[in-house]
Structure formats: C-alpha cells, structure tokens
Amino acid sequence: xxxxxxxxxxxxxxxxxxxxxxxxxxxxxxxxxxxxxxxxxxxxxxxxxxxxxxxxxxxxxxxxxxxxxxxxxxxxxxxxxxxxxxxxxxxxxxxxxxxxxxxxxxxxxxx
Amino acid sequence: xxxxxxxxxxxxxxxxxxxxxxxxxxxxxxxxxxxxxxxxxxxxxxxxxxxxxxxxxxxxxxxxxxxxxxxxxxxxxxxxxxxxxxxxxxxxxxxxxxxxxxxxxxxxxxxxx
Numbered sequence: 677x678x679x680x681x682x683x684x685x686x687x688x689x690x691x692x693x694x695x696x697x698x699x700x701x702x703x704x705x706x707x708x709x710x711x712x713x714x715x716x717x718x719x720x721x722x723x724x725x726x727x728x729x730x731x732x733x734x735x736x737x738x739x740x741x742x743x744x745x746x747x748x749x750x751x752x753x754x755x756x757x758x759x760x761x762x763x764x765x766x767x768x769x770x771x772x773x774x775x776x777x778x779x780x781x782x783x784x785x786x787x
Numbered sequence: 788x789x790x791x792x793x794x795x796x797x798x799x800x801x802x803x804x805x806x807x808x809x810x811x812x813x814x815x816x817x818x819x820x821x822x823x824x825x826x827x828x829x830x831x832x833x834x835x836x837x838x839x840x841x842x843x844x845x846x847x848x849x850x851x852x853x854x855x856x857x858x859x860x861x862x863x864x865x866x867x868x869x870x871x872x873x874x875x876x877x878x879x880x881x882x883x884x885x886x887x888x889x890x891x892x893x894x895x896x897x898x899x900x
Binding site: 779 | 820827828829830879881888889890891893894896
C-alpha cells in the first residue's frame with residue numbers, strides 16, 4: 677500500500693503570510709494530484725504534477741514535485757481568507773482505479 | 788464542464804432505515820467511487836466500480852452495498868443505518884484511459900439519529 681503523509685495537519689495564519697504544506701511518501705509515484713476542499717463541499721482538483729522536479733504555478737499557489745517523485749509541496753504566497761480549506765494530495769490510481777489520498781492539511785487564513 | 792452530482796446535500800435518517808445515496812456523472816467515466824470523510828480519519832474508500840455491474844470493496848465496506856446498473860450512475864446503499872454511519876459521503880469518478888484525476892461531487896452530509 678502506498679501511503680501519503682501530509683504536514684502540517686493544521687495551519688492557522690494571518691492574511692498576507694506565506695506558507696508551505698508538504699506531502700511525503702516512501703514510495704515513488706508516477707504523478708501526484710493536489711485538491712482543495714472547502715467546508716461542506718467536495719474536493720476540487722487544483723493540479724497534477726508528473727515530472728520529477730516539476731514546478732507548476734496557479735496564481736499565488738506554487739506546486740513542486742520532488743526530483744525522486746516521492747514528495748510534493750504546495751507553497752502559497754500572500755495567503756488570503758479565500759485560501760481557507762482542506763488541502764489534499766493524492767497518488768494516481770493503482771489497480772482498477774483506486775487512488776491513495778493523504779489525510780490533508782487544514783488551512784485557516786484569518787483576515 | 789465536468790460534473791459529478793450527488794442527489795442530496797443533507798439527509799437525516801433514523802436508525803434502522805434503508806438509505807440510498809445516488810451519484811451521477813456526465814463525463815462517460817469508467818471508474819466511480821464512494822468515500823466517507825470523518826474528522827481526523829481523512830477520506831476512506833467504501834466501494835468502487837470500474838465498469839457497469841462491477842464493484843470492488845474498498846477499505847470500509849461493512850454495512851454498505853452499491854449498485855451500478857448504468858455507467859453514469861453509482862448508488863450507495865446503507866442496508867440498516869446506524870449512528871456510526873453519520874458522516875460526509877463523497878462520490879467521485881475518473882477515467883480509466885484519460886488521466887488520473889478524480890472528480891468529486893459536492894458531498895452528502897448524512898445524519899443518522
């Protein structure tokens with residue numbers, strides 16, 4: 677079983693601060709996805725990273741896939757209250773489409 | 788715009804009732820999933836299906852069953868609801884052939900009293 681560990685589990689910051697959350701595994705992944713889930717809603721896909729060392733930017737969000745494809749990070753610059761939510765990383769489906777999800781990082785950005 | 792739709796946002800049911808949660812996707816995806824999400828426990832897979840009439844147990848199938856009679860629809864059934872099945876239920880779908888991303892519905896918050 678491929679496990680994904682996310683850290684920190686909870687993060688509470690003030691508007692305007694920067695932050696980084698991490699997704700780590702002892703296994704190599706062919707790709708990783710990041711999702712954001714707002715309270716009371718389903719997760720929404722943010723990005724997929726595929727190549728080791730890849731960096732993708734989505735406005736103030738920067739996603740990086742580790743060179744060895746065992747870890748990934750999400751950096752948010754100048755966080756805003758609208759960034760509040762649960763951030764989940766996920767590995768690609770294994771046999772017959774079953775994905776592995778991390779337990780998530782709950783981010784609260786205070787105005 | 789891709790869409791996964793769950794039939795209810797909120798449900799309140801009594802202990803012992805049979806409960807049906809419906810999920811429909813319009814993306815012609817082969818794979819469909821049911822998860823439950825509880826604080827501190829993350830997303831846990833209940834059942835998944837990779838084709839019509841096919842189903843596979845996930846990590847926590849006890850007390851649940853599923854039905855997939857049509858490709859676009861995947862139903863989760865609680866045979867006899869219990870209070871420990873109070874949870875957020877999430878349906879997702881993905882393509883077996885086109886990428887690895889899962890697309891989620893908006894979730895159903897089920898309360899069993």
